[in-house]
Amino acid sequence: NAGVTQTPKFRILKIGQSMTLQCTQDMNHNYMYWYRQDPGMGLKLIYYSVGAGITDKGEVPNGYNVSRSTTEDFPLRLELAAPSQTSVYFCASSPGLAGGGGNEQFFGPGTRLTVL
Amino acid sequence: GNSVTQMEGPVTLSEEAFLTINCTYTATGYPSLFWYVQYPGEGLQLLLKATKADDKGSNKGFEATYRKETTSFHLEKGSVQVSDSAVYFCALTGTASKLTFGTGTRLQVTL
Numbered sequence: 001n002a003g004v005t006q007t008p009k010f011r012i013l014k015i016g017q018s019m020t021l022q023c024t025q026d027m028n029h030n031y032m033y034w035y036r037q038d039p040g041m042g043l044k045l046i047y048y049s050v051g052a053g054i055t056d057k058g059e060v061p062n063g064y065n066v067s068r069s070t071t072e073d074f075p076l077r078l079e080l081a082a083p084s085q086t087s088v089y090f091c092a093s094s095p096g097l098a099g100g101g102g103n104e105q106f107f108g109p110g111t112r113l114t115v116l
Numbered sequence: 117g118n119s120v121t122q123m124e125g126p127v128t129l130s131e132e133a134f135l136t137i138n139c140t141y142t143a144t145g146y147p148s149l150f151w152y153v154q155y156p157g158e159g160l161q162l163l164l165k166a167t168k169a170d171d172k173g174s175n176k177g178f179e180a181t182y183r184k185e186t187t188s189f190h191l192e193k194g195s196v197q198v199s200d201s202a203v204y205f206c207a208l209t210g211t212a213s214k215l216t217f218g219t220g221t222r223l224q225v226t227l
Contacts, residue, residue: 004159031213042120042205042217043160050212058214090159094213103148103213107159 001026004108006091012114013081021076021111023091031094032074033058033105034066036087043090049074050096081115088112118143122206122218129196129225137191137221139180139206147208149173149182149189150215154203163191163204196225 007022025032030051035043045058049068063085065077074093078085092105122139129135141149148167152160164173169184178193189206206218 033214040219042219043215045214048212048214056212092160092215096213103209104150104162104165105213105215107152107161109159 003027004091004093004106006089006108006111008111009109010112012116013078014116015081015083017081018077018079019081019113021078021089021091021113023074023076023108024072025074025091025093025106026072027093027095027106028071029093029095029106030071031096031105032068033092033094034064034074034076035090035092036060036085037090037110038087046076046089078113083115086113086115118147118208118210118216120206120208120216120218122204122221124219125203125222127221127223129223131198131225131227132195133225135191135193135196135200135223137204137206137223139189139191139218141187141189141206141208143187143208143210143216145210146184147210149180150207150209151178151180151189151191152205152207152217154205154220156202160205196223198225198227201225 033048034046047066049055091108094105150165151163153163164175166173166182207215
């Protein structure tokens with residue numbers, strides 16, 4: 001199993017550009033999450049999903065959108081990039097307690113995004 | 117809401133020294149508690165977890181005990197190695213298995 005994969009690894013955007021960060025998991029997990037990690041800080045939850053077709057806001061959703069059309073994929077969309085969105089973005093998945101596999105999360109390697 | 121407070125770093129230790137990283141939490145109900153580790157340039161990896169009061173999580177020589185009476189989950193290791201140099205995050209889980217993280221503690225181990 002590849003686990004959680006993210007693309008791209010690095011990206012530089014200009015202010016006002018848009019892009020989609022891709023996230024795929026092959027563990028058949030119901031729950032998926034997007035976090036951002038700013039330098040010297042912990043991770044902040046942007047959006048999460050408890051299953052295909054269901055998404056909800058986390059702590060810092062402004063400026064982002066998500067969709068969950070399949071169990072495997074959970075892309076994060078930035079519509080109008082701003083310097084404040086410069087960060088490292090992590091995708092994660094979890095089977096959840098109902099999935100019988102425990103509630104720990106499995107993380108992807110991250111996408112480092114710079115907005116200039 | 118839920119919150120996690122962990123000691124600020126960086127923590128610098130010599131190899132074979134004893135490690136303690138303090139973590140306390142505020143939460144409703146009975147959350148599961150976790151320690152994640154992040155090596156340079158990588159994502160987070162689960163180090164250990166505890167799902168109920170008095171549980172002890174352990175892995176790779178690291179241990180932490182879920183103390184409900186003191187709302188704490190301190191990370192300990194008896195003898196650190198250079199390879200343990202990383203950032204350590206304490207976290208708890210709430211509804212929908214969402215994680216609330218502490219700000220992380222950087223550990224640097226020198227020879």
